[in-house]
Amino acid sequence: MRISYFLSLSALALGAIALAACGSGNNGTTAHDHDTIGADGVRSITITGNDAMQFNLNEIRGEPGERVRLTLRHIGRMTKQNMGHNWVLLQSMDASALNSLGMEAAANAPDYLPRDMSVVIAHTRMLGGGESDTIEFNLPEEPGQYPFVCTFPGHFALMRGNVIVE
Numbered sequence: 001m002r003i004s005y006f007l008s009l010s011a012l013a014l015g016a017i018a019l020a021a022c023g024s025g026n027n028g029t030t031a032h033d034h035d036t037i038g039a040d041g042v043r044s045i046t047i048t049g050n051d052a053m054q055f056n057l058n059e060i061r062g063e064p065g066e067r068v069r070l071t072l073r074h075i076g077r078m079t080k081q082n083m084g085h086n087w088v089l090l091q092s093m094d095a096s097a098l099n100s101l102g103m104e105a106a107a108n109a110p111d112y113l114p115r116d117m118s119v120v121i122a123h124t125r126m127l128g129g130g131e132s133d134t135i136e137f138n139l140p141e142e143p144g145q146y147p148f149v150c151t152f153p154g155h156f157a158l159m160r161g162n163v164i165v166e
């Protein structure tokens with residue numbers, strides 16, 4: 001009797017710890033902590049890029065076909081010519097295709113977008129420090145993993161993540 005009481009208390013305590021760990025969002029990598037729902041019901045997501053060539057998110061989750069309002073903010077101080085950031089959402093592709101596309105886009109000044117825009121689902125403009133750009137688009141209907149990158153030369157290796165449609 002005492003033992004089973006103790007066990008169930010332990011289970012409750014463990015559950016509470018698991019919930020607390022989940023709710024704290026201390027990994028800082030998914031979009032959930034950065035979302036707001038607008039008056040029009042559209043979810044807004046803010047992603048930042050900094051002077052250290054980093055996005056603050058590497059994963060954004062959403063539902064098939066969901067309307068999304070995404071703001072990219074460049075929170076650094078460097079110019080667009082030296083530390084430009086954009087946010088480019090791409091069709092699903094494997095690592096080597098993504099690599100090729102990143103290289104090709106990097107050679108395509110001044111916007112550094114791929115020549116074949118059919119692989120681009122949505123993109124912001126290229127920003128310098130202090131600038132921001134907001135775009136609205138629908139997530140793909142097909143569940144899956146869609147890579148996003150900054151296509152400024154040399155950035156896609158570090159500035160990348162995935163939109164997970166589920």
Ligand code: ZN
Pocket residue numbers: 049053083084085086150151152155159
């Ligand atoms: Zn960049």
